[in-house]
Amino acid sequence: MPKKGGKHAEMGKEMQAQCKRAKVEVACSPSVMSFENPDSLFGSLISPIKQETFFREYWEQKPLLVQRSDPLLAAYYQSLFHLSDLKDLCSQGLYYGRDINICRCVNGKKKVLNKEGKVNYMQLKKDFDQKKATIQFHQPQRFKEELWKIQEKLECYFGSLVGSNVYITPQGSQGLPPHYDDVEPGDLLYFPRGTIHQADTPLGISSSTHVTISTYQNNSWGDFLLDAIPGLVFDTAKEDVALRTSIPRQLLMQVDIADSTKKLSHLLRRLADRLENTSELRSSDMKKDFIMNRLPPCLGCDADPLTPGGKLPKIDSKIRLQFRDHAIITVEPDQENSDEIRREMVYVYHSLKNRRETHMMGTEDDTSEEGMSQTHGLRFPLSYLDALKQIWSSSSVNVKELNLISDEEKENLALSLWTECLIEVI
Structure with a gap:
């Protein structure tokens, strides 16, 4: 899911200003993650923003940057993944493309530097140090238990799949051009679906590591209707003879079916009436x-x-x-x-x-x-x-x-x- 790329675009000034307006600086120390239940986990993830506020003001509307000064929380996030973790993972058998991408942003375009087959850690470190390449590691929750704990609870909370990626970028480098993702990424920085963004590592910092946690791909009302409407039509047709009458002769051969759309609109209203009366729209x-x-x-x-x-x-x-x-x-x-x-x-x-x-x-x-x-x-x-x-x-x-x-x-x-x-x- 988060492996899928986004569309190239420029980050406008309006986007940057919007992000700044949504910036929340926190002086108090929030609690480190609470795994008591899915609700408490999500609450601790966005703390001190209240869940009601988040879904009312930010969810699918605008970015949110929550900056927190708690050293315990900072240490916890830093513990989720390190560049050094890849040394042991490479020995277990990681593959270019499937597990890891090596890339750089060159003249505003993404350049993939993948080799073939298994990933060799020494070569990986060489590309990172000498070519200033970003390491993109897919789905670290497969290997890191703490991310498994977080994402399992988030899947319970949202009722949707939750994936993740790790990005490790050396200083003075940028791995990806400005882009947007078709999912809902967010950690301390929340982006609604479609937000154009970019990230680089400034000089003076040896490297940066960030984890993107993403959800709600293919989970829209449109997706749900495509899944559930066939069952509604099937059930309704068993009782409503109008849906069992034949379509006009040669309808499938016609270019202009304007006359038939009126009939279709009428049948769709009959389906809506049935739905209102039965309150059943089953997803399978x-x-x-x-x-x-x-x-x-x-x-x-x-x-x-x-x-x-x-x-x-x-x-x-x-x-x-x-x-x-x-x-x-x-x-x-x-x-x-x-x-x-x-x-x-x-x-x-x-x-x-x-x-x-x-x-x-x-x-x-x-x-x-x-x-x-x-x-x-x-x-x-x-x-x-x-x-x-x-x-x-x-x-x-x-x-x-x-x-x-x-x-x-x-x-x-x-x-x-x-x-x-x-x-x-x-």
């Missing part, structure tokens, strides 16, 4: 893409892999949902039934078994059978939907009170969720 593909590609929970280096633990759920057990932010419920046509009449099923997807090592890397396996297996979850009859909603909406629930007909169904549902580490018995 976007939900699955998010869950399938996001970070797994950060449990610490010493934590054991997630396995079912504690008591097995029985009919008289009391259960509660675990990892609420890492699981979703969707209603979709049965993926295992190839008959013409495709019944709807309930799917529970989760990210507990996702691989941190491939996060945001867009691997070639994404479209393969192996890539599809990365979607982890469970499949239930549609009759289980109300019981699943009970578990998701309650702090705890008794298995015998689940909205299912038989005790066997209730126990089977609880056991299935327990096996995937999604519930625990209390």
Whole structure:
């Protein structure tokens, strides 16, 4: 995601003035990151700006520069990534293009200085020192646990993928020309999508390292409508005969379809009326893409892999949902039934078994059978939907009170969720 480049442009004086107006200097010492929950993490990231103020005045509107003088906080940010970290990482096997780009801004244009194949640290350091090249390291959260912790919580907070890049630039150099990104980057400096910006390292400073954390790519209302409208049309057409009538003869062969647009406008209004009356606009593909590609929970280096633990759920057990932010419920046509009449099923997807090592890397396996297996979850009859909603909406629930007909169904549902580490018995 943050690997994608931006468009070349000039940074105007208005942009610089706007950034200065949004500058906030902080005399007091803010708290270092709070990982208690996603909300507290984001609050500590933008402190002392309040979340309400941030989303009302800055989000998707204007840049924000928060300068803080707390030495503990400065030391924390400096610890997130160092040039020296790359020495050990290169020995683990990093590749040009996939993991690292070497680049310089020459006459206002980006010049890529990548070699072929694996990255050699000595050559990397030579390009950095002698060619004054910027090192761009993709998705450091794959290797740095603290960034994993931050980005996992931010993915929970935003409900969107969160990627990152590290940029290390030697003194008196600039790696990228003025550009803008089609994502929402921000650390201490927040940029809305499309903000033109550039960064260089002034003389007198050996090098600069900054981390960009980005989110909300392909997560607009337009993206959501493209994902959800087909399902709305399918459901409406089953009940509204107007959507099942034939299109005009030879419509697909015509250049001018002005007469037919009136009919389409009428049908779209019928869809809008149905949406207002049912309040249903289900997203399936976007939900699955998010869950399938996001970070797994950060449990610490010493934590054991997630396995079912504690008591097995029985009919008289009391259960509660675990990892609420890492699981979703969707209603979709049965993926295992190839008959013409495709019944709807309930799917529970989760990210507990996702691989941190491939996060945001867009691997070639994404479209393969192996890539599809990365979607982890469970499949239930549609009759289980109300019981699943009970578990998701309650702090705890008794298995015998689940909205299912038989005790066997209730126990089977609880056991299935327990096996995937999604519930625990209390």
